[in-house]
Amino acid sequence: xxxxxxxxxxxxxxxxxxxxxxxxxxxxxxxxxxxxxxxxxxxxxxxxxxxxxxxxxxxxxxxxxxxxxxxxxxxxxxxxxxxxxxxxxxxxxxxxxxxxxxxxxxxxxxxxxxxxxxxxxxxxxxxxxxxxxxxxxxxxxxxxxxxxxxxxxxxxxxxxxxxxxxxxxxxxxxxxxxxxxxxxxxxxxxxxxxxxxxxxxxxxxxxxxxxxxxxxxxxxxxxxxxxxxxxxxxxxxxxxxxxxxxxxxxxxxxxxxxxxxxxxxxxxxxxxxxxxxxxxxxxxxxxxxxx
Numbered sequence: 001x002x003x004x005x006x007x008x009x010x011x012x013x014x015x016x017x018x019x020x021x022x023x024x025x026x027x028x029x030x031x032x033x034x035x036x037x038x039x040x041x042x043x044x045x046x047x048x049x050x051x052x053x054x055x056x057x058x059x060x061x062x063x064x065x066x067x068x069x070x071x072x073x074x075x076x077x078x079x080x081x082x083x084x085x086x087x088x089x090x091x092x093x094x095x096x097x098x099x100x101x102x103x104x105x106x107x108x109x110x111x112x113x114x115x116x117x118x119x120x121x122x123x124x125x126x127x128x129x130x131x132x133x134x135x136x137x138x139x140x141x142x143x144x145x146x147x148x149x150x151x152x153x154x155x156x157x158x159x160x161x162x163x164x165x166x167x168x169x170x171x172x173x174x175x176x177x178x179x180x181x182x183x184x185x186x187x188x189x190x191x192x193x194x195x196x197x198x199x200x201x202x203x204x205x206x207x208x209x210x211x212x213x214x215x216x217x218x219x220x221x222x223x224x225x226x227x228x229x230x231x232x233x234x235x236x237x238x239x240x241x242x243x244x245x246x247x248x249x250x251x252x253x254x255x256x257x258x259x260x261x262x263x264x265x266x267x268x269x270x271x272x273x274x275x276x277x278x279x280x281x282x283x284x285x286x287x288x289x290x291x
Contacts, residue, residue: 003033003040010039011061012268015046015054015076016069021233024067026285027261027278034274039064046072055079055103065097065268067261068105073136080105086147089174090140095264106267109137110144112260113230116251119259122198122226124150130192131155132184132215133202134163137230139170141202146171146179153180153192186217193220199243201229206237214238223247232257235286254282 014024028041044066046054051072056079058066068076073092077083080096084106087093093105117124124145131142134156145152152171156164161183168179182188193199193216205215211234221227227243232253240250262273 005040006038008038010037010064010268012039012041012064013058013066014041014043014069015051015058015066015072016043017045017047017071019043019045019069022069023232023257023282023285024261026281027258028265030281031262031265031273031278032269034277035269035271037269037271039269048072048075051075052079059098059101059103062101063098065095065264067264068094068096077105079103086110086143089170090143091170092136092139094260095267097267106264107140108260108263108267109256110140111263112256112258113141113228114144114148115259115263116255117198117226117228119255120226120249120251124148124198127151127197128192128195129153129198129200130189130196131200131202133200134160134167135202138202139167141200141230142167142171142179143174146175146177149177150198152177153182155182155184155188155192158183184215186220189216189220193225196225199225199227199248201227201231201237201239204231206234206239207231208233212238214242216242218242218246221246221248225249226251228256229253230256232282233286235283254279254286257282 025041032039080103082104087105087107090107095106095108129150129152131154154164164181168181171179205213221243225248227248228251229237229239230253243250258279262275265273
């Protein structure tokens with residue numbers, strides 16, 4: 001039976017460019033239906049030149065909240081009325097809550113990554129962590145790991161090493177902790193992965209259609225590691241397959257995706273989200289695309 005939309009139905013949204021392949025609507029709408037909440041979630045294509053106007057419109061339309069994806073996570077900040085401290089430190093927003101016309105920005109990527117780790121019983125404090133990448137996702141992940149007292153090394157390509165140094169500098173300013181920075185190459189990977197409890201791929205390497213790519217040679221993976229690949233399309237990347245074959249525990253990008261969505265859901269509704277359902281719906285949609 002189709003859902004009944006009325007004048008009382010709360011609206012949540014996603015803004016980004018592109019948005020055609022987003023998993024968020026299927027996750028959130030399934031969660032609203034499961035809990036019997038009178039909400040609907042819609043994806044909205046917002047070009048970069050239309051961002052300011054779009055945010056004004058969302059405020060005027062009294063949407064309950066909205067997610068923010070590429071390329072707006074940084075440029076949306078001046079359009080908001082305030083930021084959560086973690087979002088301010090990271091310098092990026094992926095979730096906005098509208099409280100009576102006041103728009104406040106949050107970053108649930110960081111907390112979603114941590115929730116996926118904790119779901120597997122992994123506590124970062126004092127552990128050696130290799131973080132590959134220095135883009136927006138890596139920035140959020142590095143901040144939450146530093147906050148939880150991980151011993152962090154960031155590896156990135158030589159031509160973008162300045163990005164990694166910038167993240168390390170922000171971590172030192174925010175948490176008074178040192179993060180090491182190294183060029184991403186096999187020698188440095190071998191040195192850092194020796195004794196690393198957690199290996200995180202925060203790059204797009206291995207993402208569809210380039211599914212043969214991996215940031216870590218299989219020979220450097222072992223059964224003492226937890227390997228977390230934030231790529232969620234394909235569901236099982238080459239890195240995850242080779243990590244599992246080496247006996248490592250693995251976490252895929254769908255887990256982080258579901259948890260960051262669940263945290264936004266609670267901010268908008270005040271209710272705990274059905275995380276397992278959101279994860280199943282995302283997996284169902286992704287596996288449908290893989291056929």
